[in-house]
Amino acid sequence: MRDDLRRLLPWLGGVLAVAALAMLGVLPDQCGVLDRDAPPTVAEVVAGEGVGDRVDLARLRGRVVVLDFWASWCPPCRRSIPILNEIARDLTHHGVSFYGVNTEPVAPTRVAEFHRELEAAFPSLHDPDGTLQTLYGVDALPTLVVIDTEGRIRHTETGVPDGAALRELLDDLLPRTE
Secondary structure, rough: OOOHHHHHHHHHHHHHHHHHHHHHOOOOOOOOOOOOOOOEEEEEEEOOOOOOEEEEEHHHHOOEEEEEEEEEOOOHHHHHHHHHHHHHHHHHHOEEEEEEOOOOOHHHHHHHHHHHHOOOOOOEEEOOHHHHHOOOOOOOOOEEEEEOOOOEEEEEEOOOHHHHHHHHHHHHHHHOOO
């Protein structure tokens, strides 16, 4: 029994290391959607500016889009919001659209309450049945999905984002003005 455990430990350590890297968002394309066209996405804004509006990502071509998949019970999601707020305030007027995507099976009014509590500076969509999570390959929270101006998924990241790295990525995806 002890020998079996000794042989298993290196494998278990490797599995745990890969899992830790995935949780930290270090592994590339953990959602399996990188460099693909963003799936057709139409969802209603349930919190923040534009409540009641329907967002169709196909109509946002020409803008960089950041989707932040989150839930109120998720501590890393709560830590992500201030980072995203700061970047959204700086880049929204420069061609970047930010949307939260709440993943909880609750009433839209509850999502609006959570959104206010977290002081998110960008609107939130609601995905109570997991449709958007499935389309974008999201299996952990928080997850960011960045879509370029041509509608292709250019970046996915699980965990609390590094603000400077995200800002640099978004700057690189914006069209250059002469």
